[in-house]
Every structure is written in C-alpha cells, then in structure tokens.
Amino acid sequence: MNYKIALIRGDGIGPEVVDEAVKVMLAVGEKFGHSFTFEDVLMGGCAIDAVGKSYPEGTAEKCRACDAVLLGAVGGPKWGHSSEADKRPETALLSIRRDLGLYANLRPAALRPALAEACPLKKETAERGIDLMIVRELTGGIYFGRRERYQTQDRGEEAADRMAYSQMEIERIGRRAFELARLRRGKLASVDKANVLETSRLWRSVMHRLAEEYADVQYEDVLVDNAAMQLVRDPGQFDVVVTENMFGDILSDEASMITGSIGLLPSASIGDQAPGLYEPIHGSAPDIAGQDKANPIATILSVAMMFRYSFRLAGEAQAIEGAVDAVLTEGWRTADLARPGEAAVGTARMGELIREKI
Numbered sequence: 001m002n003y004k005i006a007l008i009r010g011d012g013i014g015p016e017v018v019d020e021a022v023k024v025m026l027a028v029g030e031k032f033g034h035s036f037t038f039e040d041v042l043m044g045g046c047a048i049d050a051v052g053k054s055y056p057e058g059t060a061e062k063c064r065a066c067d068a069v070l071l072g073a074v075g076g077p078k079w080g081h082s083s084e085a086d087k088r089p090e091t092a093l094l095s096i097r098r099d100l101g102l103y104a105n106l107r108p109a110a111l112r113p114a115l116a117e118a119c120p121l122k123k124e125t126a127e128r129g130i131d132l133m134i135v136r137e138l139t140g141g142i143y144f145g146r147r148e149r150y151q152t153q154d155r156g157e158e159a160a161d162r163m164a165y166s167q168m169e170i171e172r173i174g175r176r177a178f179e180l181a182r183l184r185r186g187k188l189a190s191v192d193k194a195n196v197l198e199t200s201r202l203w204r205s206v207m208h209r210l211a212e213e214y215a216d217v218q219y220e221d222v223l224v225d226n227a228a229m230q231l232v233r234d235p236g237q238f239d240v241v242v243t244e245n246m247f248g249d250i251l252s253d254e255a256s257m258i259t260g261s262i263g264l265l266p267s268a269s270i271g272d273q274a275p276g277l278y279e280p281i282h283g284s285a286p287d288i289a290g291q292d293k294a295n296p297i298a299t300i301l302s303v304a305m306m307f308r309y310s311f312r313l314a315g316e317a318q319a320i321e322g323a324v325d326a327v328l329t330e331g332w333r334t335a336d337l338a339r340p341g342e343a344a345v346g347t348a349r350m351g352e353l354i355r356e357k358i
C-alpha cells in the first residue's frame, strides 16, 4: 500500500525532528511492505518569509489530498506577535484544525518504564505507572467563540470571550472518547465545571446519555479543579480523560510534565474524514534549533499514532513504540533527558538508533 503524507516541517527544530520521523517511517515501510509519497507543505513562520502569510492559500487543499499530515512545529521569536492575523504563525495552527475539521485532539501521556526516574512525582506514584490519554475538544469552546473589547462607562476597558458548545460538538467528541476507552482499559473520566458553567452542564448531560449507550465503559465525572489535583496526586487512576478545549489545553500540558520531558510526547488531531494531523506536543524550541540537540522521539511517536489511527496498522505502531522503549532501556538519552554528567546523543543519532531497532 502507498500512503501519501503531507509534511509541514515548519520552524525552529521542526525540520530536524520531522526528518528523523520520516526516516523512521521509511524503515517501517521497508520492514512491513508499505511505500510513501511525501508532499511538502509550507506553513508557519517560514511561510511568512516566503510568501508573506503563515497559512498560504491552498494549504488545506494540499493536506486534504493526502492520507495524513505530519507537522513539526511552527513559530518563533523572529515572527513576534504581529497585529495582522495572517502574519502570526499560530493563526496557521488554528486555521488548519478548523479547515480539516480536526475536532478531537488525542494526547497520550505515558511514563516510559526506562524513564521512571524522570517523573517529578513521588517514587511510589511513578511506580504505580502512568498511562493515560487526554481527548481534548479542539474546534469549539472559548478559543473559537466571539471576542469583544469595549469601553464601559465607569469601569474602564472591558473584554469578553464567549464559550459555547452545541450538543452535536459534545456528542461527537464524547463518542470518540468512549470508543477509545473500549480499545484501552475501558475507563473514561469526563472533566467539566458543571457546578458553575452552563456549557459544562450541557456537556455532562450529553456524556451521561452516552454512558448509558456505552455501558461496558466505566464512566465518571470529574470537576476540572479536582482533575488538576488528581493528575499530580494519583495519575495512574486515569485511562481516557475527555474534556473541552481550554480545560484540555491546560490539563494536557500538566499531564505531559509528569512523564518527564516535553520532547517525548506525541499527539494526533482527528476528525470524521481523513487526513488526521500528527505532531509532537512541543513547540519549535528556537533556543536549540539547528544544533542537533532536539529530541526527535515525540515526532517519531506521532508517526506511530499515524499508523495506528489513520492507517489502522497497530503492528507498525507497536514496532515504533517498541524501538523507542528499547533504545531508552539501553540508556541512550538526548540532552533534555540526560541527568547531569550523563552523556547525550544528538537528534540524528537518536533517530538512527531507533531505526536500527526497527
């Protein structure tokens, strides 16, 4: 089978980590008998430099013509915070999610056994294991609602951001989460703020209706403040966690920190139609760009997610994840993972070690 992949290398360390992930993809193709066609897509700061806007016309069409999209990272201090939306790299990220209908963001946070010492939590907590998946709603809520800024009579300037969710938006992300829980350990926690927010009360009522339909999944409601606390107290209790856009943004960063380095965690953004978009959770790391210091593992594990969720090739996904674990178990570390005094390998060498295991 030939798969067509859109490559958005982006800015900073993006091109370096994507290059290693592509080489891993080719190694998997060789082993399992798949071939790939790659289509380079310009987006982010590099697109501002080349054509004057971060999200050039035709970006979504090019991606839609592919089976999946692999993204490195976009942005960096060079492009600052322009007042013109199409000159901000981040605009491109929101635009592509919207245009490809990528409403579900899947972020696994697993403590890899070889890196238990990198977990900042208590040793007993780390030893109980951490393996959870945050399913974040990605195209609704406060990040996409109406924004206002106006002058009041007596309180100076005032700003407002509208948070809205429809039944349809909640139900489709809910179904994704219940289905995923079925494929994992059969547990789902839905995070909301139903004691305060009306959107959360609607969210909860839709989730309860789905919970009856997916009676084989063990379901619970968790208030977002409690969820933030439980993630550092006992993250091992969670399997799949589903939540709205802003809560998911914050909780998934918290979950990433308890597993060690930001350089390890992949993500998938999917909708009802192909292509899904796969990317590391980290940014463009301008401080280490071009120095062969970036950890390529998060991007390589994003390719594993691509095989699992877009191509339904679980064996190929496991081959990548197993290779990463084997390399870490042998003690190889990039600089972000190395302890003081411990030797570190560069981006290219880490990619090569992983390919050798495949």
Ligand code: NAD
Residues within 6 Å of the ligand: 013, 072, 073, 074, 075, 076, 077, 090, 093, 262, 263, 279, 281, 282, 283, 284, 285, 286, 287, 288, 293, 294, 295, 296, 298, 336
């Ligand atoms: P960042 O994730 O780029 O970096 C935070 C810290 O983590 C830095 O010290 C960096 O060196 C380190 N780091 C990140 N990835 C690493 C890796 N693979 N290996 C080793 N170390 C790594 O976050 P930031 O500094 O807040 O943002 C930098 C730029 O990236 C900004 O312009 C931001 O807008 C953008 N950004 C883009 C995305 C995206 O493209 N999806 C996501 C987040 C931030």
